[in-house]
Amino acid sequence: MTLAQGSWPTYTDAVLDSVRRERREVERECRAFQRFRQCIQTVETQAPRFERSVVGVNQSLTSAEKSVRDTIEPWYRETVMAVDHYGDVYGDSFEASLSAEFGMDVLLLISEATTFSPLIKQRLLEATQQCIDNRRVFLETLEDEFTTLKDAQSTVQEIREAIAELDSTELQALSDTELIDRYDTLHTLNDKCQSWIQQRQEEIHAHRIDRSADADAYTDLCSYLYEDLEVDYPVLGTFVDILEIISQYE
Structure with missing residues (x-):
């Protein structure tokens, strides 16, 4: 079984459910x-x-x-x-x-x-x-988060399909030009992950929760929404894991 067919990070599936529940x-x-x-x-x-x-x-x-x-x-x-x-x-x-x-x-x-x-x-x-x-503002934040998660999910699927295509060809059968194309593809996928990681870090610092008037209730959005999941920062975790997968093809 290839990496593209095997275990991939699926954090975004669980976090979408968390955001839907919070929104309701x-x-x-x-x-x-x-x-x-x-x-x-x-x-x-x-x-x-x-x-x-x-x-x-x-x-x-x-x-x-x-x-x-x-x-x-x-x-x-x-x-x-x-x-x-x-x-x-x-x-x-x-x-x-x-x-x-x-x-x-x-x-x-x-x-x-x-x-x-x-x-x-x-x-x-x-x-x-x-x-x-306060809650109306928070709902807008949740809508933004939901959109971001859907975009991240789409990017993960695109990367997975690209890796699957790389898996379909034996390295020994590739010409020099095809090897260069393979390297360029991996470089592009790596850049996508790095871009998502940087974007997500900026969003984590920018987004805070205000669901209550109590000042002690303020926390960053991800640790609040995803405290019951295996990772507090699932989008970051997803793309860090994918970077590790990509590195195995380089």
Whole structure:
């Protein structure tokens, strides 16, 4: 069995599935935040009776009082935390989720306030819109990644076909001109791999993930998307492996 017929790196097949899955999840999250935002928009605001956070009054809500959180939390759970993948991907509490997405200050604000003031409504609308915008930007990044992976997959197939053609001819049967053509072909294939490796390294440095408002959630795109695969950087790994295959023909 020749190298062209045997084992070739197939990382791109698995990573395409990962990107498809991530894209579906982010789209669901966008829709969930949009539904949550629609709930906020329906609220009729009232003038606040006092600002706990400003005056620093350490008071507890009486049994007759309800905080803004009592209104917000069910909506958040029924929308954002109700997406199918929430438990597997996040699996956190309401407090942890809202703090990560909106900030701890917003969580404290809705927990202490008993009046749904215009300020609170505006803060929630803005924070929710930011979550939606972050995910829309991330979806564009995922689309770019998907296109890149498809292009890489096509290049791998082209190289494999070229190697298969080289395999079909015995070296001893080649003329000097054909040997030069063979060398030129291998050189071209090598250049393609090197070009992909350089391009991919630049993309890795340029692409970061912003799926959450939590600064600690930032990481490079590949290690985030492909953490469950055997390699963190599958496109790089693919073309490094192919370079090794090409070297066996030189």
